[in-house]
Amino acid sequence: MNNFAYEQAENIGKAVEFSSNNSASKYIAGGTNLIDLLKYNIATAEMLVDINHIPEHKAIEEKSDGSLRLGAFVTNADTAYHPQIEARYPLLSKAILAGASAQIRNMATNGGNLLQRTRCYFFYDPATPCNKREPGTGCSAIGGYNRIMAILGTSENCIAVFPSDMCVALAALEAVVNISGTEGDRSLEFADFHRLPGDTPHLDNNLKEGEIITSIDLPEKGFDKNYSYLKLRDRSSYAFALVSVATGLELENNLIKEVRIALGGLAHKPWRVKEAEDFLKDKEPSMENFASAAEMILRGAIGFEHNSFKIELAKRAIVRNCMMALNPESQQPGAQPSL
Amino acid sequence: METITNHPKSARNVLQPRVLSLRVNGAPKILEVSPWVSLLDGLREYLDLTGTKKGCDHGQCGACTVICDGKRILSCLTLAVMKNGSEITTIEGISNGAELHPLQKAFIEHDAFQCGYCTPGQICSAIGMIEENKAHTRTEVKDSMSGNLCRCGANTNIIDAIMEVKEAKNHE
Ligand SMILES: Cc1cc2nc3c(=O)[nH]c(=O)nc-3n(C[C@H](O)[C@H](O)[C@H](O)COP(=O)(O)OP(=O)(O)OC[C@H]3O[C@@H](n4cnc5c(N)ncnc54)[C@H](O)[C@@H]3O)c2cc1C
Ligand code: SF4
Ligand code: FES
Ligand code: FES
Numbered sequence: 001m002n003n004f005a006y007e008q009a010e011n012i013g014k015a016v017e018f019s020s021n022n023s024a025s026k027y028i029a030g031g032t033n034l035i036d037l038l039k040y041n042i043a044t045a046e047m048l049v050d051i052n053h054i055p056e057h058k059a060i061e062e063k064s065d066g067s068l069r070l071g072a073f074v075t076n077a078d079t080a081y082h083p084q085i086e087a088r089y090p091l092l093s094k095a096i097l098a099g100a101s102a103q104i105r106n107m108a109t110n111g112g113n114l115l116q117r118t119r120c121y122f123f124y125d126p127a128t129p130c131n132k133r134e135p136g137t138g139c140s141a142i143g144g145y146n147r148i149m150a151i152l153g154t155s156e157n158c159i160a161v162f163p164s165d166m167c168v169a170l171a172a173l174e175a176v177v178n179i180s181g182t183e184g185d186r187s188l189e190f191a192d193f194h195r196l197p198g199d200t201p202h203l204d205n206n207l208k209e210g211e212i213i214t215s216i217d218l219p220e221k222g223f224d225k226n227y228s229y230l231k232l233r234d235r236s237s238y239a240f241a242l243v244s245v246a247t248g249l250e251l252e253n254n255l256i257k258e259v260r261i262a263l264g265g266l267a268h269k270p271w272r273v274k275e276a277e278d279f280l281k282d283k284e285p286s287m288e289n290f291a292s293a294a295e296m297i298l299r300g301a302i303g304f305e306h307n308s309f310k311i312e313l314a315k316r317a318i319v320r321n322c323m324m325a326l327n328p329e330s331q332q333p334g335a336q337p338s339l
Numbered sequence: 340m341e342t343i344t345n346h347p348k349s350a351r352n353v354l355q356p357r358v359l360s361l362r363v364n365g366a367p368k369i370l371e372v373s374p375w376v377s378l379l380d381g382l383r384e385y386l387d388l389t390g391t392k393k394g395c396d397h398g399q400c401g402a403c404t405v406i407c408d409g410k411r412i413l414s415c416l417t418l419a420v421m422k423n424g425s426e427i428t429t430i431e432g433i434s435n436g437a438e439l440h441p442l443q444k445a446f447i448e449h450d451a452f453q454c455g456y457c458t459p460g461q462i463c464s465a466i467g468m469i470e471e472n473k474a475h476t477r478t479e480v481k482d483s484m485s486g487n488l489c490r491c492g493a494n495t496n497i498i499d500a501i502m503e504v505k506e507a508k509n510h511e
Contacts, residue, residue, distance in 0.1 A: 001375050002375075003354060003355070003373070003374075003375055004374060004375060005355065005374065006355075006357070006374035006418070006420050028418075028421070030416075030417075031416050031417050031418065031421065032398055032413070032416045035377070035415075035416045035417065035418070036397050036398055036416060038375075039396065039397065048374065048418075050420075050421055052421065077410075081473065100486070101401065101485055101486020101487075102411065102464070102467070102468065102471070102483050102484075102486055103401060103404055103411050103412055103413045103464065103467075103486045104398060104413065104416070104486065106410045106411060106412050106467075107412050107413065107416065107417065236482075237481070237482050237485035238485040238486055
C-alpha cells in the first residue's frame with residue numbers, strides 16, 4: 001500500500017472539492033474493495049477522501065412519487081434488512097444477502113457496491129498483462145485460464161465480469177443512480193451506468209472523474225409477489241457468482257403481464273435482453289416459454305476455452321429461477337439458500 | 340490521562356501522524372498512526388492486542404473480525420483513522436474478568452478449534468450474529484458464519500457451540 005494523505009469530507013461539496021483539487025485522490029466508503037486493491041498496489045492514491053462522515057445520504061427514504069431512495073452511504077446490510085426493502089423490494093434484499101459475508105455487508109456501502117472492480121485473476125496479478133489495469137498491455141484471460149470470465153458483450157480487449165450481486169437486482173428493478181460533481185447533479189438510468197469493455201476496458205462505468213454517487217432511486221414497482229434471485233457458484237456461500245439471475249414477475253389471470261430478467265456473472269455489466277422480456281408478455285409462465293426466452297437471452301453468447309459451460313448453465317438458471325419466482329413462499333429473505 | 344501509543348518499533352517516527360481516540364474493550368485509548376495503518380495493525384502493533392488475528396489481510400478469511408460500534412466488521416479492510424471515536428470490542432474484551440463469555444465456554448465444551456487461529460474471529464463474528472438476530476435455523480447460522488473460514492475444519496463443532504449459546508439465549 002502506498003502512503004497517502006487522508007481527509008474527512010463533512011459534506012458532498014467538500015468531498016467533490018477535495019477530489020477536484022487532487023486528481024490522484026480517491027473516495028473511500030466501506031473500504032472493502034478499495035483497501036484490498038490498495039494493498040496489492042493495483043489501486044494507488046495520493047489522498048483518500050473519507051465520505052463516511054457526510055450526514056446526508058445515510059437514510060432510506062420514501063419519495064412522494066412512491067419511489068424509494070437509497071442513500072449511497074447506507075451499508076449493504078442496513079439496506080437488505082430495511083423493512084421497506086424487505087416488504088417492497090425483496091428481490092434486492094435477497095441479492096444483497098447472496099453477496100460477500102455478513103461482516104463485509106456491514107461495511108460495504110450502496111455507492112461502493114456499484115463501483116467494485118472485477119475479480120479477474122489477471123487484473124489482480126500485476127505480473128501479467130491486463131488492459132483494464134494497464135491499457136494497451138493485452139488481455140491475459142483471452143487464451144489464458146478464463147473459467148470465471150464473460151460470455152456476453154465481450155471485446156477483443158477484455159472479457160472480465162462485473163461481480164456485483166446487488167447490481168443484478170438493481171438492473172431488474174430499473175433503478176436510477178443520482179450523482180453529484182463539479183458540474184452539478186445528474187442522474188443515470190441503471191442500464192446506462194455500467195459499460196461494456198469495447199476498446200476502453202479500463203472504464204467500468206460512466207461516472208466521470210471526481211463525481212460522487214449520492215443515492216439510488218427504486219421505482220415504485222418492486223415485484224414483491226413474484227420474484228427470485230438465484231446465485232450459482234463454486235460453494236454455497238461466500239463466493240462470487242458463476243451465473244446469477246434476478247427475476248421479477250407480474251402476473252394477471254395466470255398470464256405474464258410484466259417480467260424482468262437480469263443476469264450476473266456473464267458480462268461486464270448486469271445483462272438484460274428486452275426482446276426476451278417482450279416475448280414473455282401475455283404468455284403463460286411455463287417452462288417452455290421461459291426456455292424460449294432463455295435462448296433469446298443467450299443468443300450471441302461466445303464461450304472461451306474454460307467457460308463455455310456458462311452458456312448452458314445460464315439457460316437452465318433462467319428457467320429455474322423464473323419457475324421459482326412463481327412460488328414466493330420459497331423466496332422469503334432468509335429462506336434456505338437454494339443450491 | 341492516557342499516554343499516546345506509538346508504534347513500538349518506530350516510536351516518534353510516525354509519518355503524517357494522526358492522533359486518534361478510541362474506546363477499546365471499554366477503556367479509552369489514544370494512539371498516533373499514519374493514515375495507511377489498518378485497524379487490524381492498529382490493534383495488534385500499536386495497542387498490543389494480538390488476540391485479533393491476521394489471516395489473509397484481504398477480507399477473505401474473517402480471522403480479523405472485531406465488533407465496532409456494535410457491528411461485526413473485518414479490521415483488515417478498514418483504516419484505523421476511519422474509526423476515530425469508535426467503540427471497539429476484541430476477543431480480549433468479551434469475558435467478564437475471569438468469567439469466560441458463554442461462547443468461549445461453549446467453544447471449549449464442543450472442541451470447536453484445533454490450532455485456534457480462527458477462533459477469536461469466529462467468536463467475535465458469532466457475538467455480532469447473535470446480536471443481529473437474523474439467522475435462526477442451523478442452515479441460516481452456517482450461511483451467516485460463512486465469512487469465517489476454519490482451515491482446521493472444526494466448522495461442525497463451531498456451529499454446534501454457537502447453536503447452543505443461541506438457543507440458551509432464546510430461552511432466557
Ligand atoms: C472476500 C470478498 C467477497 C465478496 N463477495 C461479494 C459477492 O459475492 N457479491 C458481491 O456483490 N460483492 C462481493 N464483494 C464485494 C463487496 O460487495 C464490495 O467490496 C463492496 O460493495 C464495496 O463497497 P464499499 O463501500 O466497501 O466500497 P469502497 O471499497 O469504499 O469503494 C469502492 C470504490 O468505489 C468508490 N466509491 C465508493 N463510494 C462512492 C460514492 N458514493 N461515490 C463515488 N465513488 C465511490 C471508491 O473510490 C472506490 O474506488 C466481496 C468482497 C470481498 C472482500
Ligand atoms: S479480462 Fe479484462 S480484466 Fe481480465 S486480464 Fe483481460 S483485460 Fe484484464
Ligand atoms: S485477515 Fe481480515 S479477513 Fe482475513
Ligand atoms: S481452529 Fe485452526 S483455523 Fe480454525
